Amino acid sequence: MGKPLIDYVAVFRALPGMVALLTPDLIYADANDDFLRLAGRTREQLLGRYIFDVFPENPNDPAAAGMRETRESMLRVVDSGERDTMALLRYDIEDTHRPGVxxxxxxxxxxxxxLGPDGQVTLVVHRVEEVTELIHARGGPNGGARARVLEAELYTRARELQEVNERLRQAHAHEREVALALQAAMLPAPGPTGPHATAVRYRPAVGALNVCGDWYDLVDLPGDNLAIAVGDxxxxxxxxxxxxxxLRSALSAACRVADGPAQALEALGLYARFVEGAEATxxxxxxxxxxxxxxTYSCAGHPPPALVHDDGTVTFLDQATxxxxxxxxxxxxxxxxxxxxSEGATLVLYTDGLIERRDEDIYTGLARLADSLAHHRHSAPEALADALLADLLPATGTTDDTALVVLRL
Structure with missing residues (x-):
């Protein structure tokens, strides 16, 4: 039996329930038939227009907040790439046949x-369940009174939930600020590394709490040598x-006394068994x-360092994982x-936020990193670090933080 040909445009139009597609700028790209019917708008009145130009807030309701809450939800989706479910809300619509009503x-x-191939949000799916008739349902002589009581209770509960969500958002924002401050204190700029230029970077994730799991460290070793580590x-x-x-402090100490990186990681692994939250680091x-x-390198489940040679070839140090x-x-x-x-080569260590994307395998990200390194191989470490972040991180940020060390050998 052959694979059936599916007209996905027709499927979208026939979907039960209200569904619309918007661009990241919140411009209507399409809407299904139920959306048009229940919203009382034609396709021509929607497509290519800003959502809140089509559906402005009711000016007669000073407590109206549906527009603000809907905008914030959609922008969270655009920023995070994650689904956002809203609480029940009231959103009045102006009658197209009777302006002002x-x-x-x-x-x-x-x-x-x-999401598009690059992992960025290309469209926002806006699905709406219309529950007005349920709230306004009449069920007998006292149905109207019961409906008004139900309406008031549902509306009150929705407002309470929204207030709780806002308090949680503020608490998360405060925790993010504290965590970032702590991160900055524990990840200072590297000290002198002799004639060998070094650059470090840390980029937090765009989510409220998706920060502060990554670190980097540079440790002086005898003979003017150096240990470099990154972790997640x-x-x-x-x-x-x-x-x-x-973990960063423990590894820094272990590197100073260990015979090599493997021994340092063995000591860190033993220590991690007694640190809450350290498992699977x-x-x-x-x-x-x-x-x-x-x-000399050793890797505990981490993406491999990259060694960039002067001729542009890139070797991933993946033989001790x-x-x-x-x-x-x-x-x-x-x-x-x-x-x-060889002298003049460049060593790059990084965390997975630099290369991993949810819609592709890790080898795609590693290939993208290798291409960027080859292209910018003659740049100084500071410029190379900036170029890597610009080439590999989406403009809207990622949902994972990123640590990066670039060392000219």
Whole structure:
């Protein structure tokens, strides 16, 4: 039996319930038949127009907040790429045949993203459940009174839920500020690295709490050599920032006394078993020895460092990869590998926020990183770090934070 040909435009138009498509600028791109019928608008009155030009707020209701709440929900979807379910709200609509006459409506909306190949939001799906008739239902001699009581109760509960959501949003925003301040205190600019130029970057996620799990560190080793590490704690927010600080400090100390990066990660893995929230943390550590022109590295479940050669070739240091911290029930030695480098090469360590996107596999992100590194390989570390962020991070930001270290060898 052959695969049926599906007219998705016809399917969209026939979908039961009110569904509209809007651009990230909140311009109507399309609407199904039920949306047009129940909203009392033609397709020509919607398409290409700003949503709140078509459906402005009722000027006769000083307490009206439906427009603000709907706009904030849609913009959250555009910024985060995540679905947003709204509380029941009242949103009156002006009668197109009788200007100045507003009809009372109650809606239960859900806004969802449509993502493009680059992971950015290209459309917002606006699905609305029309519940006005339910609220205004009449059920006998006292039906009108019961309906008005139900209407008042539902409206009051919706307002209470919206107030709770707003308080939660403010609390989350405050936690984000505290976590970012803590992050900034624990991730200072690197100290002097001799003649070897270095650049570091940290970019928080766009979500309210999706910050502060990532870190970087540079540790002086004997003989003017250097240890560089980046890591990523599972979880977000203030708790993740505190866990990150503990692990970063422990690894910094371990690198100073360990014989190599594998031994340093073994010590960190043992420590992580006793730190709440440290399980499944990923981290990679590299020891750079300029006397022998070698890099020794060990990776605990983390994306591999990139070594950019002067001719533009990029080598990913992926030959010493092991599970994340405390992921195995028993403690086992970790692997490490040594590789050579030529003077003038560049070593880049990063966290997964730089390369991973929800709609593609990690190899696509690694290829994109390699292309950017090859293109900008002659840039100084500061300029290279900025170029990588510009090339690889969406303009609207990501839902994961990003740490980055660039070292000219």
């Amino acid at each position: 507003w009809r009372e409506h109650y809606w239960s909306p859900v806004n969802a993203p449509v 704690v599972v979880g977000h927010g203030l708790a993740a920032a505190c866990t990150m600080g503990q 990923t981290v990679v550590t590299t020891f750079v020895d300029w006397d022998s022109h070698t890099i 092991d599970p994340p911290l405390a992921a195995r029930p028993e403690h086992l030695p970790r692997p490490q590998v040594r590789t050579g480098f």
